[in-house]
Amino acid sequence: MYSLAVINQKGGVGKTTTAVNLGHALALRGYRVMLVDLDPQGHLSPCLGLFRAPASGVDRALLHGETLEEVAVATRELLQLVPAGKGLGEVERLQGGIERARLLQAALQRACPDVDYLVVDCPPSAGLLVMNALLAVDRVLVPVAGDFLSLTGLARLMRTLGKVEALRARPLQREIFLSRYVARRRLSREVSDKIRQHFPNQLLQSVISEAAVLAECAGAGRTIFEYRARSRSAAEFAALAEELLEREVNCHEQQETLDVA
Ligand SMILES: Nc1ncnc2c1ncn2[C@@H]1O[C@H](COP(=O)(O)OP(=O)(O)OP(=O)(O)O)[C@@H](O)[C@H]1O
Ligand SMILES: [Mg+2]
Numbered sequence: 001m002y003s004l005a006v007i008n009q010k011g012g013v014g015k016t017t018t019a020v021n022l023g024h025a026l027a028l029r030g031y032r033v034m035l036v037d038l039d040p041q042g043h044l045s046p047c048l049g050l051f052r053a054p055a056s057g058v059d060r061a062l063l064h065g066e067t068l069e070e071v072a073v074a075t076r077e078l079l080q081l082v083p084a085g086k087g088l089g090e091v092e093r094l095q096g097g098i099e100r101a102r103l104l105q106a107a108l109q110r111a112c113p114d115v116d117y118l119v120v121d122c123p124p125s126a127g128l129l130v131m132n133a134l135l136a137v138d139r140v141l142v143p144v145a146g147d148f149l150s151l152t153g154l155a156r157l158m159r160t161l162g163k164v165e166a167l168r169a170r171p172l173q174r175e176i177f178l179s180r181y182v183a184r185r186r187l188s189r190e191v192s193d194k195i196r197q198h199f200p201n202q203l204l205q206s207v208i209s210e211a212a213v214l215a216e217c218a219g220a221g222r223t224i225f226e227y228r229a230r231s232r233s234a235a236e237f238a239a240l241a242e243e244l245l246e247r248e249v250n251c252h253e254q255q256e257t258l259d260v261a
Contacts (some may be wrong), residue, residue, distance in 0.1 A: 004140070031116040042057075046221055056087075068113045094128065
């Protein structure tokens with residue numbers, strides 16, 4: 001199983017939109033996908049058409065020792081959802097040491113779900129829930145919307161990721177992409193140039209353009225592949241999935257070379 005968290009402490013940059021549509025893109029390619037909603041706002045459920053959010057979910061796995069399979073619901077072919085659950089906000093208020101940040105990791109170790117991809121949607125914060133994601137997953141995907149405040153936020157986030165690595169057994173693969181991108185806006189291009197300059201190996205070629213259809217499909221409880229399969233947005237999410245799969249293969253090859261050396 002390969003696991004990925006969509007993170008950015010900035011709100012509204014497209015984390016949830018990415019988790020849903022990337023998750024469905026991978027499922028449509030034949031991978032077994034489990035989406036995990038680690039945001040107490042619980043937005044993944046309505047985005048997938050569950051307008052009455054399930055009362056239990058990953059909160060039970062983190063706080064009561066249940067397995068992710070036990071709290072997962074089937075939503076589409078090959079696409080399961082672990083909803084947030086009503087108690088998820090309590091995790092941020094837990095007292096204690098580092099173990100509070102290893103609850104998701106512990107849940108995965110208790111029973112590794114029978115899936116190919118675990119995709120975690122994170123809240124717009126830098127709290128304990130995000131820390132749980134960072135200690136549990138193989139890879140982080142950071143959507144950046146095009147403005148200069150995002151750049152300062154990104155630099156801070158990358159420093160945080162560096163610190164988290166000290167607590168992990170393996171390095172955390174990091175990838176950044178431009179979300180809500182408007183090609184004709186000069187600022188969008190300037191932001192992408194700056195990111196390329198500072199994080200040349202982490203910036204993906206794929207971008208997700210600003211498109212009203214992405215907001216509409218979320219409101220309709222459908223993914224872009226169901227709502228407008230022939231849209232540019234659907235093609236962009238398919239390309240994002242493709243690029244991530246390709247980079248994963250390269251990364252494994254590099255790892256094997258390191259292991260042999
Ligand atoms: N590329 C896009 N084009 C147009 N609208 C978008 C795009 N991406 C996201 N949106 C819309 O912007 C709003 C915020 O997006 P989303 O919920 O995915 O962001 P988020 O980073 O998960 O937010 P939060 O930090 O609150 O969890 C939603 O209404 C969503 O439909
Ligand atoms: Mg969100």
